[in-house]
Structure formats: C-alpha cells, structure tokens
Amino acid sequence: MKVLIIGGGGREHTIAWKIARSPKVHQIYCAPGNAGIAEIAECVDIGVMDFDRQAAFAREKGIDLIVVGPDDPLVAGAVDVLEEAGFKVFGPSKAASLLEGSKSFSKDLMKKYGIPTASYEVFDSPEAALSYLETAKMPIVLKVDGLALGKGVLICSTREEAVNGVKTLMVHKQFGSAGNRIVAEEFMTGREVSVLSFVDGKTIKIMTSAQDHKRAKDGDQGLNTGGMGTFSPSPFYTEEVDEFCRRNIYQATVDAMKAEGREFKGIIFFGLMLTEEGPKVLEYNARFGDPETQVVLPRMKNDIVEVFEACIDGSLDQIDLQFEDNAAVCVVLASSGYPEHYEKGYPIDGLEAFKNRNGYFAFHAGTSLDDCGNVVTSGGRVLGVTAVGADLKEARDKAYEAVRWVSFENKYMRQDIGREIVKRAGEE
Ligand code: AMP
Numbered sequence: 001m002k003v004l005i006i007g008g009g010g011r012e013h014t015i016a017w018k019i020a021r022s023p024k025v026h027q028i029y030c031a032p033g034n035a036g037i038a039e040i041a042e043c044v045d046i047g048v049m050d051f052d053r054q055a056a057f058a059r060e061k062g063i064d065l066i067v068v069g070p071d072d073p074l075v076a077g078a079v080d081v082l083e084e085a086g087f088k089v090f091g092p093s094k095a096a097s098l099l100e101g102s103k104s105f106s107k108d109l110m111k112k113y114g115i116p117t118a119s120y121e122v123f124d125s126p127e128a129a130l131s132y133l134e135t136a137k138m139p140i141v142l143k144v145d146g147l148a149l150g151k152g153v154l155i156c157s158t159r160e161e162a163v164n165g166v167k168t169l170m171v172h173k174q175f176g177s178a179g180n181r182i183v184a185e186e187f188m189t190g191r192e193v194s195v196l197s198f199v200d201g202k203t204i205k206i207m208t209s210a211q212d213h214k215r216a217k218d219g220d221q222g223l224n225t226g227g228m229g230t231f232s233p234s235p236f237y238t239e240e241v242d243e244f245c246r247r248n249i250y251q252a253t254v255d256a257m258k259a260e261g262r263e264f265k266g267i268i269f270f271g272l273m274l275t276e277e278g279p280k281v282l283e284y285n286a287r288f289g290d291p292e293t294q295v296v297l298p299r300m301k302n303d304i305v306e307v308f309e310a311c312i313d314g315s316l317d318q319i320d321l322q323f324e325d326n327a328a329v330c331v332v333l334a335s336s337g338y339p340e341h342y343e344k345g346y347p348i349d350g351l352e353a354f355k356n357r358n359g360y361f362a363f364h365a366g367t368s369l370d371d372c373g374n375v376v377t378s379g380g381r382v383l384g385v386t387a388v389g390a391d392l393k394e395a396r397d398k399a400y401e402a403v404r405w406v407s408f409e410n411k412y413m414r415q416d417i418g419r420e421i422v423k424r425a426g427e428e
C-alpha cells in the first residue's frame with residue numbers, strides 16, 4: 001500500500017513511524033512533513049489546508065490510504081474533499097469534526113445526552129458575557145468556541161480577571177474569530193488524563209491512557225502550550241475510572257454523534273478531569289493528541305493500518321486492540337521562549353545517537369532541512385524525545401538520558417515530566 005499523511009509535527013512523525021512498521025505498507029508520503037519524517041517518508045511541499053493539491057498528488061501517486069493528522073484541516077473538511085476525490089481517508093468528516101471545532105457544540109451535545117462535564121453558559125456578545133459575570137461563581141473558565149491551538153482557554157480567579165478575559169477574547173479577539181462566541185464554564189479541580197480512542201461510527205476502542213504537561217515551566221508554571229511532555233499510562237486512570245468512563249462517556253459520545261447525524265470515524269481524544277464527583281469531560285479533540293501520540297503509539301501492539309482500515313470500513317468490532325504492559329515518557333525539547341517569541345534555524349546535533357537504539361525515539365516536531373541538508377530547528381516545539389521502559393521510572397530515566405544526546409542553540413525543556421508520578425510510586 002501507499003499511504004499519504006497530512007501534517008508535519010511530532011504527532012505525524014509518530015504516526016508515520018507506526019505506519020512504517022505495517023507489513024502492508026511499502027511507501028509513505030507526507031505533506032508537508034518535516035526533517036524526521038523525511039527519513040521514513042517522501043515529504044512533499046503541500047500545505048495541510050491545500051486539499052486540492054493533496055488530492056492531485058494522491059491521484060498522481062496512486063495513494064491507497066490518506067491519514068489526516070491535525071485539527072485545522074479536519075475541521076475545515078479535508079476528509080470530505082479527499083473522499084469526494086475518490087480516496088480512502090482516515091479521519092472524521094467536517095460534520096463530525098465539530099466535536100472539536102466548536103466548544104459550544106460539544107458542550108450542548110454532552111448536556112443533551114447526559115455526558116458528565118462542567119456546567120456552562122454560551123455567549124455570542126461581550127455584553128451578555130459581562131452581565132453574566134456580575135453574579136457568576138469564581139474562579140471561572142472562559143473558552144473561545146473555535147480552534148485556538150489549545151490556547152484559547154482562560155482560567156480566571158477573580159471577577160476582574162474574568163471581565164478582562166472577556167475583553168481579550170471577544171473584543172480584542174486575541175484568537176480571532178474563534179472568539180466570536182465563548183463558553184464560560186464552571187472551574188473544576190482534579191487530575192487530568194488524556195484518553196485516545198479509535199472510532200468507526202458505532203464501535204469505540206480505547207487506547208492506553210496518557211498525561212500531558214501543558215504549562216511551559218516546571219511545577220506547572222508559565223503559559224499554556226501545546227504540551228511540553230507526556231507519560232503513559234497514567235496511574236490515576238484506574239480500573240474504576242475506566243469502568244465509569246466506559247459506562248457514561250465513551251460509547252455515549254459515539255452514540256450521541258450518530259444520533260445527531262454526525263457519525264464519527266477517526267480518533268476521539270477525551271480530555272478528562274478526575275473530579276471528586278467522578279470523571280468529567282474537559283474537552284474533546286477529533287484527532288491524535290500531540291505529544292500524547294508519542295507515548296501511546298510506541299506501546300501499541302496492533303498494525304495501525306489494519307485499525308485505520310477497520311475504522312473506515314466499520315469493522316472495528318473485529319479488532320482486538322492491544323498495548324504492551326510497559327510505559328513511555330516523552331520530553332519535548334523546545335526553542336527557548338516558546339510559546340511566545342523564539343528564534344529558529346539552529347542546527348541540531350546528536351540525532352544519530354537514536355539510530356538503532358531500541359526503545360528510544362526522537363520524534364521531530366519543528367525541524368526542517370537547510371540548503372546543505374542539515375537538520376535545523378523550525379518551530380517552538382522541536383523534538384519529542386521519547387523512551388519506552390518496563391515502568392514509568394525506567395522510561396523517565398531513559399528519556400532524560402536521551403535528551404542529553406541532542407544539542408541545539410536555545411534548547412529548552414521541562415525537567416519534571418512524570419517526576420511526581422515516579423516519586424509517588426517510589427514512596428508507595
Ligand atoms: P481545554 O483546551 O478545554 O482542554 O483546556 C485547556 C486546559 O485548561 C485543560 O487542560 C485544563 O487544565 C484547563 N481547563 C479547561 N477547562 C477547565 C475547567 N472547567 N476547570 C478547570 N480547568 C480547566
């Protein structure tokens with residue numbers, strides 16, 4: 001088979017690596033890809049939103065399967081366009097991607113179908129939001145309705161902060177038109193867990209759990225980012241939690257989407273908060289998480305292409321999804337200054353240390369090749385250095401060993417990915 005992957009970040013590098021392990025696949029293409037993906041796939045300079053050129057390229061190469069990675073093309077209808085052009089495509093339709101594309105849609109869906117989530121109100125004007133804030137309980141969480149790279153969420157401790165937040169999102173439009181509508185949500189406390197799943201429209205198969213570290217700095221300080229590191233599995237995702245979610249959240253979401261005429265095929269990513277009242281949905285994403293994918297896929301036993309095909313064909317019930325009984329940790333090496341201002345274009349040294357080393361991965365996020373063919377930094381998140389180990393401690397030790405192999409100017413990372421979990425396990 002020939003597979004075309006749309007995207008060019010750490011998530012897509014991990015997907016490409018996993019696809020490359022499938023005996024069914026003999027050629028992988030990626031649009032646009034990055035320097036790491038280029039080692040296993042032929043990268044082509046076509047943007048993720050350029051669906052017509054993607055279709056033309058797929059036609060020229062005789063592509064058998066297209067996998068769409070990022071949220072932007074999914075929400076904009078990449079799958080519909082590429083399917084219309086005659087291709088087999090893995091990912092949700094535009095109608096189904098609204099699960100991620102609109103927070104108010106997903107909140108209304110959960111309310112209508114009794115899926116546990118924080119209580120909320122939706123506002124289409126700053127005046128209405130401000131008047132609500134006069135009596136609302138603090139802290140409060142404000143979220144832009146549309147996509148905002150995971151950054152359109154403000155947690156406001158005081159009324160004053162909330163008032164300023166509404167102005168930032170709805171008047172000054174920090175996240176553009178994504179903030180034309182906002183959701184104001186009850187503030188919840190608890191552990192966060194990410195759960196990815198495969199869905200074929202009616203059946204859902206849950207992958208192993210993971211946990212992200214979203215803040216830029218150690219101790220969960222600093223700005224929200226796309227994710228600075230992950231580990232899998234999450235020890236807080238107990239059997240009891242799993243059972244609750246299976247009973248109240250997972251299948252209920254798939255059934256709700258079907259009942260709404262938005263049959264979901266692809267990945268549903270459940271952002272969960274384990275509150276005192278039980279697990280609640282923080283958010284849905286309609287795609288693999290980044291950098292959750294980097295710790296989940298290296299632990300997956302199945303041939304991912306078979307699972308993708310089962311999702312497309314509606315035969316996921318036939319798949320026995322299995323994960324290794326081990327653990328993985330991913331530490332993101334970023335450009336200092338991310339998620340705000342950072343420099344790029346610096347050469348990256350030491351990547352060859354990962355070659356032929358079992359259980360160690362350098363998944364590329366923001367890298368490219370310069371004119372001389374050297375790998376250089378080209379984004380805020382540069383690499384997802386990942387290691388697999390027998391348990392979280394071993395995986396963590398190996399990941400923090402491997403980050404030392406790589407060097408580039410302005411290299412920045414958090415030192416505490418998975419630290420608390422490993423410490424806790426040691427004390428038990
Ligand atoms: P989201 O993009 O909706 O997952 O929000 C980003 C982050 O904001 C989450 O990972 C949480 O840490 C935090 N967050 C979102 N909603 C809430 C909430 N209702 N209560 C507390 N924290 C929240």
Ligand code: GLY
Pocket residue numbers: 150212226227285288289290291292
């Ligand atoms: N790591 C969170 C996300 O992919 O949205």
